[in-house]
Amino acid sequence: MTSSNHNRHPRFSLVRTALLASGIAWWPSHSLAQDFLEPIVVTATRGKSEKADTAYTSTYLGQDFLQNHFRRNIPDALNFTPGVLSQKTTYGHGSPFIRGQTGRSNLLMYDGVRINNSTWRSGPVQYGNTLDSYAIDHMELIKSQGSVPFGSDAVGGTLNAFGKTTGFRDEADGAFFNHGSAYYEYRSNGDDSHIGRLEGSIGEGGKWGLRAGITEKDFGDIHSSAIGTMRNTGYGEHDWDLRFESALNPDTTLTAAFMRVRQDDVWRWHRTIFNPGWNHEGSSSTAGTWLANTYDQDRMLGFLRVASDDPRQGALISHWSATLSYQDNSDLEFQDRRNQTTQSFNSTRYRQWQQADVQTYGIDLEFESPMGPGKWIYGLDYYQDQVDSYAKRDRGLGEVFLPSARPVADDSRYSLFGIHGQYHWQALEKLRVESGVRYTYAEADIGKRWDNNAAADIGSQRDWNHTVFSLRAIEELPFDWSVYGGVSQAFRAPNLADLSGVTTSRSGVETGGSVNVNPEDFLTYEIGLRQSGKSTSMQAAFFYADMKNIITDVPVSSGSTTTQAANGRNGYIYGFEVEGAWRISEQWQLSGFVAWQKGETSTAAFVGGPTLEEPYSRALPLTGSMALRWTHPSTKCWVEGRVLAAETADRLSTADKADTQRFPNKGTPSYVVPMLYSGWQATDHLLVTLGLENISNVDFRHHGSGNNEPGFNAVLGVRTTW
Numbered sequence: 001m002t003s004s005n006h007n008r009h010p011r012f013s014l015v016r017t018a019l020l021a022s023g024i025a026w027w028p029s030h031s032l033a034q035d036f037l038e039p040i041v042v043t044a045t046r047g048k049s050e051k052a053d054t055a056y057t058s059t060y061l062g063q064d065f066l067q068n069h070f071r072r073n074i075p076d077a078l079n080f081t082p083g084v085l086s087q088k089t090t091y092g093h094g095s096p097f098i099r100g101q102t103g104r105s106n107l108l109m110y111d112g113v114r115i116n117n118s119t120w121r122s123g124p125v126q127y128g129n130t131l132d133s134y135a136i137d138h139m140e141l142i143k144s145q146g147s148v149p150f151g152s153d154a155v156g157g158t159l160n161a162f163g164k165t166t167g168f169r170d171e172a173d174g175a176f177f178n179h180g181s182a183y184y185e186y187r188s189n190g191d192d193s194h195i196g197r198l199e200g201s202i203g204e205g206g207k208w209g210l211r212a213g214i215t216e217k218d219f220g221d222i223h224s225s226a227i228g229t230m231r232n233t234g235y236g237e238h239d240w241d242l243r244f245e246s247a248l249n250p251d252t253t254l255t256a257a258f259m260r261v262r263q264d265d266v267w268r269w270h271r272t273i274f275n276p277g278w279n280h281e282g283s284s285s286t287a288g289t290w291l292a293n294t295y296d297q298d299r300m301l302g303f304l305r306v307a308s309d310d311p312r313q314g315a316l317i318s319h320w321s322a323t324l325s326y327q328d329n330s331d332l333e334f335q336d337r338r339n340q341t342t343q344s345f346n347s348t349r350y351r352q353w354q355q356a357d358v359q360t361y362g363i364d365l366e367f368e369s370p371m372g373p374g375k376w377i378y379g380l381d382y383y384q385d386q387v388d389s390y391a392k393r394d395r396g397l398g399e400v401f402l403p404s405a406r407p408v409a410d411d412s413r414y415s416l417f418g419i420h421g422q423y424h425w426q427a428l429e430k431l432r433v434e435s436g437v438r439y440t441y442a443e444a445d446i447g448k449r450w451d452n453n454a455a456a457d458i459g460s461q462r463d464w465n466h467t468v469f470s471l472r473a474i475e476e477l478p479f480d481w482s483v484y485g486g487v488s489q490a491f492r493a494p495n496l497a498d499l500s501g502v503t504t505s506r507s508g509v510e511t512g513g514s515v516n517v518n519p520e521d522f523l524t525y526e527i528g529l530r531q532s533g534k535s536t537s538m539q540a541a542f543f544y545a546d547m548k549n550i551i552t553d554v555p556v557s558s559g560s561t562t563t564q565a566a567n568g569r570n571g572y573i574y575g576f577e578v579e580g581a582w583r584i585s586e587q588w589q590l591s592g593f594v595a596w597q598k599g600e601t602s603t604a605a606f607v608g609g610p611t612l613e614e615p616y617s618r619a620l621p622l623t624g625s626m627a628l629r630w631t632h633p634s635t636k637c638w639v640e641g642r643v644l645a646a647e648t649a650d651r652l653s654t655a656d657k658a659d660t661q662r663f664p665n666k667g668t669p670s671y672v673v674p675m676l677y678s679g680w681q682a683t684d685h686l687l688v689t690l691g692l693e694n695i696s697n698v699d700f701r702h703h704g705s706g707n708n709e710p711g712f713n714a715v716l717g718v719r720t721t722w
Helices: 010-025 063-068 496-500 654-658
Strands: 058-062 084-090 093-098 107-110 136-143 157-163 176-187 193-204 208-219 222-224 228-230 235-249 252-267 278-280 283-285 292-309 319-336 351-370 374-394 399-401 412-428 431-451 456-477 481-492 502-505 509-512 520-532 536-555 562-583 588-604 611-615 623-631 637-646 671-683 686-693 713-721
Touching: 058 063, 063 136, 093 157, 412 496, 431 496, 536 588
Parallel strands: 107 157, 509 562
Antiparallel strands: 058 136, 084 093, 136 157, 176 193, 176 713, 193 208, 208 235, 222 228, 235 252, 252 292, 278 283, 292 319, 319 351, 351 374, 374 399, 374 412, 412 431, 431 456, 456 481, 481 520, 502 509, 520 536, 536 562, 562 588, 588 611, 588 623, 623 637, 637 671, 671 686, 686 713
């Protein structure tokens, strides 16, 4: 199928795909066995439970999925997840929209350690790609969870990525072990890409284990069927990770883990002259104008954790864990706004550097205690950011430090403290109720924030108290079905970017923070239906989220292109998600999903001005995917055909319409993209995988993205183990 053929009847193709996916998801089961796809989920309520037993909509992405489908980063891994819009500002900056929320309105975690920090700006952010997807064992996404378990920011969803472990407790007691693997991946698209990963574990079974890994990535420039080679979409990355685990006693484990991700020269491509603009059947986006816009990102994370289980019946505390964490994150942005021809300097054409360095200290205490017909899960957590920032600018007279352009206030501190408790009550034999509450105290000490009126740095302090609740329930029904749902509150405390940020958003809009903003409030209702059988599984959910006091960038006056943070938006978003899988036989499996969202907002036209009623920005258009997988009876080889499709996204907000480099004037066009993945276990120690992505070379981009997706791309992976 060529790109032009696909676009003749995009609506019919998509609707047909969506209906097929829906039909698969609702295929009935007559078996009473445990579902074959159900993994363990540990993040939904901080306690371990089977996915089928949780009162939330969840997605589990295992290591096999991440490797066999060649997910190059964390945001890419969510491409086939219903309810998620995998927007890409550029290839090194992915910010998934989870039930309409993105960036700092979703919570990203690594092994239960909070990644979000107080410098995350509004809208899509680049930090989701600062974890190495090749070092991840599995990921768990819980949607519309609310803030009770993990605090501020957990609005649309909580994504917890888990690093690979040594598995020393699964080895023979007292026996020395060593395992390892080497992996190479080649991507054909554009100027080629090469990824290498080397990892290994040693230890003594039941006593201790040590694991180390290193990943090198050299991503080449992407080639689009319509634009051609998109110069400067490639970048380099250097990662390493280390984990030590030790048994303090048969029921207690000490874990020390470290990881680092460093990325160099990640271009925000759509703003630059290398973006020639895009025209797709009369819907067009504009070209970039800057000479360069690059980011260097460097994240180091380490944590020390002691976790223990008490298997005795009636134990006061059946499980507890204590975690100390430290993160060091550096983010440097360079902008070259000069005229390409004249290299001129003036008030709008200059070179600028902005850097923020954040050191984050964290502590998390968690406990689980049986009580009556249920259990308590409770604890406390505390995170503190220490932030340094600077900016300099060159307007033709040399580089000059510019306090007024610092990305956030310099010499600042931001603290989050929370106490939480949840009770899981087995109210009836087949009915479980989960209720919870969290108290949060947030404090921002703004060190040096430039005041234009005083022409000097000033300091200030803000703090907030917030309490949120949640009430959820799940009831088992006959024939392996269950119904679940509830209501959850969420909030987001203003961070340093809200209070003092100076950034450039969208296609070049200047944005400033405000010390007067207050917390955002969310209330989400959800109802879902789930089936877990021997050969089929399904999950269907409907959600409605009410949003108040949203901090958004509002023009400082009528007609102004300069914006300021303000609690200037209220609104709502709702949608549905249906997904399912059917094991037709031992060799064949069919799976698919369909999802859709719609919302409205009331947004201040400018500070102190009237409100505008408009569509919710970047709500997920009708989207569906189907996959048919065949596995050889020997299980040594498999082939999977998959299609991903989306309708035209033409409900644009005022800000979307102004962001002409990312949003085509008639909306983001529909697409249907076929792909093929396969694997061959050549020997016990050699695995070869091959992916053929965008087989028909379709010209498309995900809604709200700053660049098009690759055209045809062949991906080869080779893994050897010992």
